[in-house]
Amino acid sequence: MAVPVSQAWTVASYVLKQKIKGRKRYPLVLMLEPLFRCNLACAGCGKIQYPAHILKSDLSPEECFRAVEECGAPMVSIPGGEPLLHPKMPEIVAGLVARNKYVYMCTNALLLKEKLHLFKPSKYLSFSVHVDGEREHHDFSVCREGGYDIAMEGIRAAVAAGFRVTTNTTLFDGADPNSVRRHFDQLMAAGVESMMVSPGYTYDKAPDQNHFLGKAKSRRLFRAILSNRKKTWQFNTHPLFSEFLMGKRNFECTPWGMPTFSIFGWQKPCYLLQDGYADTFQELMETTEWENYGAKSGNPRCANCMVHSGHEASAVDYNFSSLKGFLVTASKYMFPSTYPDPDAQKLLNEWKPEHATPLVQIQSSASDNELQTVSGD
């Protein structure tokens, strides 16, 4: 895993403190959503579908700081919307860095190059750029031709200016593992510190309910992508979460591991499901019926979720829950595996895209039985 030693130490000591205090539920990353508006209108995103007065609302820096202090998590992820549209984002980021929080500012990077000068490189700050695949995959996914080139330009500019830059890739049904692997090569060549990859999910508010990956397809896809990996690839996901995606181990969801705060308050129960809001973090933790969430609960809305926000925290918790967990994880960090797997290589070699041209096959609304081949994932 490619994160600074200081960050790994901060997280490890934080988790150990929670364990010593006997806290059963503790947050690892605060998902801080200071705004919902965006300069993209991706067809797969339900985060931006609000009336104009909601899209125009921002969390103030003070509201952000209060949430961060209430929550206490050592890491803060700032998704949105597009955080760079927030007029006080530099102030928010500076305030979080001053509080020694490790900040991942999630951005589509359309504005990154022109706004870089408003930020200061720090070991606490990483721009987490959302790039959903190679050029045509990404452009189709974000519903904007040319988006990939601008994002990559932003990445290169941020790297050149001395910032930590990571990436986040979300995969949907129809993704081509060979293309994803080429995409990883391109990202590493651009100088990113590390990459994150996760399957998309059919959360209730997502406009697209038909192109997300179920568990069986996810495992097959991620086994093809992440086995036989190149040594040059650096990931900032927990190694055991990576194994979870590849179907090598199972984790239950830890929905409180990455709580979400927005203008509505603390979202119940997680980043993707919206079952209500609490006014304080304590209220969120005490009043959410956590037992109703996660695959084990039998809640069908959770049945196919493998998203990092619910499962990576489980991998981290596993490290610190037993000596075995600790030793397994330590060995993964000290002796990182490339996960050699001849069957996965065969899978990769024989992978047939579902169609002649990239990337997704959907049922045409115009013709009930005719399948239409389209570009995108």
Add this chain to the structure above:
Amino acid sequence: MATEQQEHLKIEQLRQHSADEIETIAGREKENLEGWIPSLATDTEIREALEKAFDYRGDITITLKDGAKVEGYLFDRRSGSSLKDSFARVLPTNDRTKVNVAYSDIAALAFSGRDAAAGKTFEAWVKKYWEKKAAGEKNIQIEPEKLD
């Protein structure tokens, strides 16, 4: 969004399938609620209408029994044992202060605002994309709506 009973039946139906089988089950159906004025004659109708309002991606207008109106985005609801201790939580159109409205104070409800999710499906994007591609357009994109 389905009513509570429809939702319950759907969940019960889904429970009969394994996680991998659910992969092939169609996604949730979306109701066209824009402009709807539900009947609030019974407690059940009130609760169901507010559940739908919670799922709605547009503004609603609540008329209180004293004649006052609350217009805004219903971002949360808290269901208690009676209508008196059940609350709709609204972010008004012109204010950031959250307003709590007891279900028992509600005289009428209207799905008055435009549904911000209407027509924005992946399929709609794909259709538009191919139409534009066929017409020889370059730099095809969906632009975010203007907010002013």
